[in-house]
Amino acid sequence: MTEERIALTKKERLSVALRSTILQGSWNYERMQNLGFAYSLMPAIKKLYPQKADRAQALKRHMEFFNTHPYLASPVLGVTLALEEERANGADIDDAAIQGVKIGMMGPLAGVGDPVFWFTVRPILGALGASLAMNGNVVGPILFFIAWNIIRWSFMWYTQEFGYRTGNEITKDLSGGLLKDITKGASILGMFILAVLVERWVNVKFTLDLPAKKLAEGAYINFPKGDVTGAKLQEILGQQADGVSLVKEAPNTLQNNIDMLIPGLMGLLLTFACMWLLKRKVSPIVLIIGLFIIGVGLHVLHVM
Amino acid sequence: MSIISMVLVVVVAFLAGMEGILDQFEIHQPLIACTLIGLVTGHLIPCVILGGTLQMMALGWANIGAAVAPDVALASVASSIILVQSGHFDSAHITLAYGAAIPLAVAGLFLTMIVRTLAVAMVHGADKAAENGDIKTMERIHVTTLMLQGLRIAIPAILLLLIPTSAVQSALNSVPVWLSDGMAIGGGMVVAVGYAMVINMMATREVWPFFAIGFALAAITQLTLIAMGAIGVAIALIYINLSKMGGSNNGSNGGSGDPVGDILNEY
Numbered sequence: 001m002t003e004e005r006i007a008l009t010k011k012e013r014l015s016v017a018l019r020s021t022i023l024q025g026s027w028n029y030e031r032m033q034n035l036g037f038a039y040s041l042m043p044a045i046k047k048l049y050p051q052k053a054d055r056a057q058a059l060k061r062h063m064e065f066f067n068t069h070p071y072l073a074s075p076v077l078g079v080t081l082a083l084e085e086e087r088a089n090g091a092d093i094d095d096a097a098i099q100g101v102k103i104g105m106m107g108p109l110a111g112v113g114d115p116v117f118w119f120t121v122r123p124i125l126g127a128l129g130a131s132l133a134m135n136g137n138v139v140g141p142i143l144f145f146i147a148w149n150i151i152r153w154s155f156m157w158y159t160q161e162f163g164y165r166t167g168n169e170i171t172k173d174l175s176g177g178l179l180k181d182i183t184k185g186a187s188i189l190g191m192f193i194l195a196v197l198v199e200r201w202v203n204v205k206f207t208l209d210l211p212a213k214k215l216a217e218g219a220y221i222n223f224p225k226g227d228v229t230g231a232k233l234q235e236i237l238g239q240q241a242d243g244v245s246l247v248k249e250a251p252n253t254l255q256n257n258i259d260m261l262i263p264g265l266m267g268l269l270l271t272f273a274c275m276w277l278l279k280r281k282v283s284p285i286v287l288i289i290g291l292f293i294i295g296v297g298l299h300v301l302h303v304m
Numbered sequence: 305m306s307i308i309s310m311v312l313v314v315v316v317a318f319l320a321g322m323e324g325i326l327d328q329f330e331i332h333q334p335l336i337a338c339t340l341i342g343l344v345t346g347h348l349i350p351c352v353i354l355g356g357t358l359q360m361m362a363l364g365w366a367n368i369g370a371a372v373a374p375d376v377a378l379a380s381v382a383s384s385i386i387l388v389q390s391g392h393f394d395s396a397h398i399t400l401a402y403g404a405a406i407p408l409a410v411a412g413l414f415l416t417m418i419v420r421t422l423a424v425a426m427v428h429g430a431d432k433a434a435e436n437g438d439i440k441t442m443e444r445i446h447v448t449t450l451m452l453q454g455l456r457i458a459i460p461a462i463l464l465l466l467i468p469t470s471a472v473q474s475a476l477n478s479v480p481v482w483l484s485d486g487m488a489i490g491g492g493m494v495v496a497v498g499y500a501m502v503i504n505m506m507a508t509r510e511v512w513p514f515f516a517i518g519f520a521l522a523a524i525t526q527l528t529l530i531a532m533g534a535i536g537v538a539i540a541l542i543y544i545n546l547s548k549m550g551g552s553n554n555g556s557n558g559g560s561g562d563p564v565g566d567i568l569n570e571y
Contacts, residue, residue, distance in 0.1 A: 022328075022447075025326065025450030026427055027325055027423065029423075029424055029495075030498055035446050038430075038434070038442065042439050053437070056436060059433075059439070059442065060431075060434045060435060063427075063430065063434050065501055096505075099502070100506065107533060108529050108536075110529065111528055111533070112530060119366065122363070126362075126363050127359075127363060129335050129356070130356040130357075130363075132356070135353075136349045136352055136353050137352070138348065140352065140356060141335045141355060145329075145330065145335075149330075152328065184510075185543075185544055186540075187511050188536070189537060190511075191506055191514045192515065192518035192539065193536055194506070194518070195514075195516070195522065198496070200522055200529075201495050202493065202495055202496045202499065204492070262520070267496065268519060270496045271499055271500050272500075274500035275500040275504050279504060284424070285424055285428070291496075291497070292487060294493070295490025296482070296486030296487060296490060299482060299485055299486035299489050
């Protein structure tokens, strides 16, 4: 290569990390942390792509959907920095590869961050500070604030650096077609995780009741009309313990019937419907407002 | 309350509002927000006690994915203002302020949803700027949206400073349940739009089967996202290794790197 290699300095990486502090600033219902991610990367993009066309491409690339735990975005940023750096130096890394790496990492990482930070570290520090504060001790809030931010910042900086170094090693080995494998692997992982996210996070639940199902003879307990002897009572209690129904009819809801096919089916269908509408150039804003209206409307009609 | 105190309260409210969405410095947590309002109004200790009490309630509240927890920022800011405005700092009034915090936390959800929906339109402005490589405009949009989140708490704080407490509470009670519940249901559905956009971008004939596997696995198991990630990586590795097999180069170096395959071949 005749050209000078462009590499990101520590100063630029630090600037990216500092900017990622306001990652969630423009959190929105459509693509969530997308602008925040692009905002964090800007110092790197400025350095790596001096040409305006390349720069616009890079900015657009990072305006795609992104959402993870705000601190766990740091390792993703680190890997992305390494990939972008290689790309700027002429490596054959396409948009799908970068997007695949981002999506493949964001879901599982959010799954690490939520239990660790929101359900372990914060409750522990919070409870410690609160127990002091409830007695009117100002040390409580001060302790919470300082301890939290030391943990947060050191975590964010070191995981971003770790992601950057790891990402660089991945991209160094271009000879063995490793990069092509990573591209394919990333999009496989990306699609796999997207499906999981659709199943877990798209909530479409119907509350509509269907007419109750009549149970077959023997599926419910036949209570005798007259007095109950000890033996009969024993039999009835035995049946109940075996899970035989107490009443002749089983309650039946629309949601139960749908869940019997596969849970999350309606969310999947909704996602497919959105994909179809988006391909027909329906604006995402129209979709979002429409879904809110549908949500309120169906709730008023007692369907949801 | 003096004018300077009022201005400082609004500043704290603004910071807490931004933090409620950033979740970084944790200024919006009751422990910090109530303490700061106590500090600027000169009623530090009762506000610290209120903050500690509220913090205990809010320990498990967290923003996860697209779901928003009850708005602790509004709850802590507004309840401390109510406490300070009431003029009494005994434990009964701290309890009263604490009680007011809960409906306020729920009401705050609404405001967050509104700003997050507004942000959709604003981020579209950033899309246009991105096409022109206009970094300055994108930065400005990002920061403006963040400021809107600050205003989401600062404006109610100003109103609370001006309006008597009783009027605030009756206003809160007038939000109909059908509207708030319906909005929450809509909020559960709108995330589909974001996923749909990414799937449209990534989907190829080759990777669709992996989507199907992921969906079915997620539906029938309780596996965590970390476990799912591990399975996803494993499937991707298996696929890539298998797709290389049967190629022309496989015969020459058949003895390397794949012990299970070698054993099978020797049978």
